[in-house]
Amino acid sequence: MEARTNSPKETKKVAEKLAKTLAAGSVVALFGDLGAGKTVFVQGLAKGLGINRKVISPTFVFMRSYPFLHHKKPLTFYHIDLYRGQDATDFRNLGLDEVFTEDAIVVLEWAEKIKDALPKKRVDVTIISVGEKTRKISIKVRK
Numbered sequence: 267m268e269a270r271t272n273s274p275k276e277t278k279k280v281a282e283k284l285a286k287t288l289a290a291g292s293v294v295a296l297f298g299d300l301g302a303g304k305t306v307f308v309q310g311l312a313k314g315l316g317i318n319r320k321v322i323s324p325t326f327v328f329m330r331s332y333p334f335l336h337h338k339k340p341l342t343f344y345h346i347d348l349y350r351g352q353d354a355t356d357f358r359n360l361g362l363d364e365v366f367t368e369d370a371i372v373v374l375e376w377a378e379k380i381k382d383a384l385p386k387k388r389v390d391v392t393i394i395s396v397g398e399k400t401r402k403i404s405i406k407v408r409k
């Protein structure tokens with residue numbers, strides 16, 4: 267699926283729509299440069315999942331978790347930002363395996379940094395800046 271957006275609001279709408287299709291255990295991997303709109307997209311995902319808390323960038327803590335009810339089932343939404351991680355050892359020590367469970371929905375910014383460790387079954391979202399306010403968003407479901 268491809269979309270073109272002309273504002274953060276439109277990007278959030280695309281994310282909200284994707285959120286409605288996610289099942290428990292879903293992993294969403296975000297790709298795109300600094301300022302592409304990955305965090306904006308995460309905010310839309312959270313909104314689409316019915317999470318009303320404000321989602322802010324976890325840059326200094328690498329991960330934030332948001333407990334929520336998904337079709338009445340208690341799940342955790344994990345927002346992970348790997349921007350500051352340095353090397354493979356850093357990432358191995360994060361305990362990511364513990365968040366990739368059926369009781370969570372996980373979204374990662376800078377997912378390319380752990381590409382080999384990502385679950386095969388995931389949704390890849392690539393955001394490309396093509397103008398000050400225009401973004402090209404590609405969504406690919408991998409099985």
Ligand code: ADP
Pocket residue numbers: 271272273274275276277298299300301302303304305306307375398399400401
């Ligand atoms: P990233 O997490 O990829 O580094 P952010 O989501 O933090 O990027 O920031 C994206 C920036 O681009 C924000 O300042 C946002 O207002 C701006 N922006 C402008 N147009 C768009 C758009 N169409 N979609 C998303 N963000 C946009």
Ligand code: MG
Pocket residue numbers: 304305323347375
């Ligand atoms: Mg970000």
